[in-house]
Amino acid sequence: MPINVLMPALSPTMTEGNVASWMKKEGDKISAGDLLCEIETDKATMEIEAIDDGVLGKIVTPDGTENVPVNAVIGIILEEGEDAAVLDGLEIPAAAAAPAEIAVPAPIAPVAAVAPVAQAVAAQTDPAVQAPPVAQAAPVARSEGRIFASPLARRMATQSGLDLAVIAGSGPKGRIVKADIEAALSGAAPAALATVPASAPQPTAPLAAIGPYEDIQTSKMRKIIAQRLQEAKQTVPHFYLTIDCEIDELLKVRKELNGRSDAYKISVNDFVVRASALALRKVPECNASWIDGGLRQYSGVDISVAVAIDDGLVTPILRNADHKGLSALSEEMKELAARARVKPMGLMPEEYQGGTFSISNLGMFGIKEFAAIINPPQSMILAVGAGEQRPVVKEGALAIATMMSCTLSVDHRVVDGAAGAKFLGAFKGLIEDPLTMLL
Numbered sequence: 001m002p003i004n005v006l007m008p009a010l011s012p013t014m015t016e017g018n019v020a021s022w023m024k025k026e027g028d029k030i031s032a033g034d035l036l037c038e039i040e041t042d043k044a045t046m047e048i049e050a051i052d053d054g055v056l057g058k059i060v061t062p063d064g065t066e067n068v069p070v071n072a073v074i075g076i077i078l079e080e081g082e083d084a085a086v087l088d089g090l091e092i093p094a095a096a097a098a099p100a101e102i103a104v105p106a107p108i109a110p111v112a113a114v115a116p117v118a119q120a121v122a123a124q125t126d127p128a129v130q131a132p133p134v135a136q137a138a139p140v141a142r143s144e145g146r147i148f149a150s151p152l153a154r155r156m157a158t159q160s161g162l163d164l165a166v167i168a169g170s171g172p173k174g175r176i177v178k179a180d181i182e183a184a185l186s187g188a189a190p191a192a193l194a195t196v197p198a199s200a201p202q203p204t205a206p207l208a209a210i211g212p213y214e215d216i217q218t219s220k221m222r223k224i225i226a227q228r229l230q231e232a233k234q235t236v237p238h239f240y241l242t243i244d245c246e247i248d249e250l251l252k253v254r255k256e257l258n259g260r261s262d263a264y265k266i267s268v269n270d271f272v273v274r275a276s277a278l279a280l281r282k283v284p285e286c287n288a289s290w291i292d293g294g295l296r297q298y299s300g301v302d303i304s305v306a307v308a309i310d311d312g313l314v315t316p317i318l319r320n321a322d323h324k325g326l327s328a329l330s331e332e333m334k335e336l337a338a339r340a341r342v343k344p345m346g347l348m349p350e351e352y353q354g355g356t357f358s359i360s361n362l363g364m365f366g367i368k369e370f371a372a373i374i375n376p377p378q379s380m381i382l383a384v385g386a387g388e389q390r391p392v393v394k395e396g397a398l399a400i401a402t403m404m405s406c407t408l409s410v411d412h413r414v415v416d417g418a419a420g421a422k423f424l425g426a427f428k429g430l431i432e433d434p435l436t437m438l439l
Contacts, residue, residue: 002086003052005075007061007068010041011349017041018066018220019074024056030077037074040220044314044345044352054079057087064152066220149176156181156215219311229373237412240371243424245431246401247387253434257326264327268404269305269361272384273329274437275430277301277321280357283423287356289377290413304355304375307337314340315375316347317355326437363387369405379414380423383407404431 007017018040024030034050054077061074068074078084147164149157153176157164160181167184169176218226250271258265280287280301288297301322304315316336318329339346360372363386372383385405392401406427410420430437 001079002057002082002090003054003077003079004073005036005048005050005077007070007072007074008039008048009070010039010046011353013353014041014070016067016069019061019063019068020045021063022059022075023047026056026059028056030054030056041349044221044347045219045343046345050077052077052079054082055084057082057084064150147176148174150178152178152217153181155217159215160185221311225312228375232373232376236374236376238374239410239412239417239420240407241410241417241420241424242369242405242407243428245404245406245428246392247404247431248402250431250434251387251402264330266326266330268363268387269359269384270326270330270333271431271434271437272359272361272382272406273303273305273318273321273333274324274326275427276357276359276382277303277318277324278430278437279423279426281322282426283419285419286380286415286423288414289356289379290411291377295414298356300356302355302357304352304358304378305333305337306358306360306372307340309341309345310343314345314347314352315355315358316340316352358382359384363404369407371407372409374409374411376411379411380420381409382427383409 007019010017020038020040022037023035024037030036030050031053032049032051035047036050036056037048038045039048056075057078058076059074060076061068061072076087076090078086149164149167149169150171154164156162156178157167157176162181162184164176167176167180168174170180171177247268250268254266254268254271284297287301288295290296300320303318303321305318306313306315316333316339318324318332318336321329324332336347336351340352355375356378358372358375358378358381360381361384362370363384366386368388369385370383372381374381383406385407387402387404389400390403392399392403394401406424408420408424410417415423
């Protein structure tokens with residue numbers, strides 16, 4: 001009997017995902033272990049393998065479909081020797097259907113006028129504006145009060161302030177596609193104004209753009225990053241503490257360690273990770289989160305390190321970092337960062353979800369100082385700037401030292417100012433006396 005391919009739950013918190021692309025076509029033979037499709041989650045794009053042999057009988061959820069619920073049917077595999085005719089009477093759960101339509105109050109009469117949207121709207125509200133000649137247009141695709149449009153067309157219409165009810169679709173069976181939205185915005189194609197009752201809300205003309213522009217289709221990861229960071233800034237009471245660390249001795253120790261062996265190459269960031277982990281062990285009240293209206297303190301020190309990738313950033317986690325030496329942290333971080341940049345991302349969800357503390361280092365880009373946004377439910381993130389030579393006063397005399405500015409963003413619900421300062425004091429002591437990190 002046919003085998004359903006379901007939208008997988010790739011993490012404990014995942015409730016829906018996007019079907020990025022299918023690697024097999026309907027009618028293709030499939031063996032267990034073959035790559036079927038790419039699923040886009042809130043953090044990454046991951047490949048899904050077939051677990052049975054057979055033939056891909058039907059793709060239920062096509063490329064680019066967004067917000068597909070976990071366990072919804074996205075495809076159907078026929079067992080070897082099974083006739084495709086069995087699919088004709090097969091019922092597919094409604095949850096698997098692609099969300100490609102927008103609800104409207106009631107069916108609207110077929111389109112009667114063709115005009116650029118802005119001119120048509122102006123002609124209705126200002127008698128001085130002459131509407132272009134009327135011509136017959138293709139009807140808007142509707143079914144039981146719904147308008148059919150591609151996900152991209154719906155998103156573009158929302159961003160541009162267009163009402164899909166006034167757009168004539170040129171896609172299959174009158175489906176509204178990207179080209180129809182672009183034509184409506186440019187005023188150069190059959191974007192149509194529907195005949196609607198006078199009492200119905202009139203479509204809003206698109207906002208005027210400042211010069212040429214391009215709307216970029218964003219990935220699921222970028223949308224989730226935007227959502228989570230906005231929520232963090234709005235709901236987490238941030239405060240910031242900045243400290244300057246002298247790193248001349250650290251650079252000297254690093255050079256000496258790297259010169260001893262070719263088996264490892266320790267970076268300044270490896271020292272930062274190690275110092276952060278040890279400082280959290282010294283100040284355990286900072287290794288905590290605000291969960292369900294109360295404090296949760298962690299016994300393990302798991303450091304999340306921000307890594308830039310094409311679609312945004314991901315934070316691979318160094319588990320139990322306080323129990324690992326510099327060379328071990330260095331090798332593990334290099335391996336995690338390399339896999340994070342593989343497409344689709346080569347990290348498993350448990351390798352980038354979680355963590356008790358984050359580090360974001362922009363020093364390699366020449367950034368002197370910045371403040372990062374906390375990644376809930378964590379309560380702190382350390383923003384590390386570039387090491388640079390600056391004038392300093394030592395024992396009453398002016399001198400030159402290599403200084404590195406570090407800013408700690410803190411959730412005030414969890415960590416008070418004194419505790420945050422205590423953590424930074426412990427961190428600074430370790431950075432400026434790096435040999436203590438080797439003990």
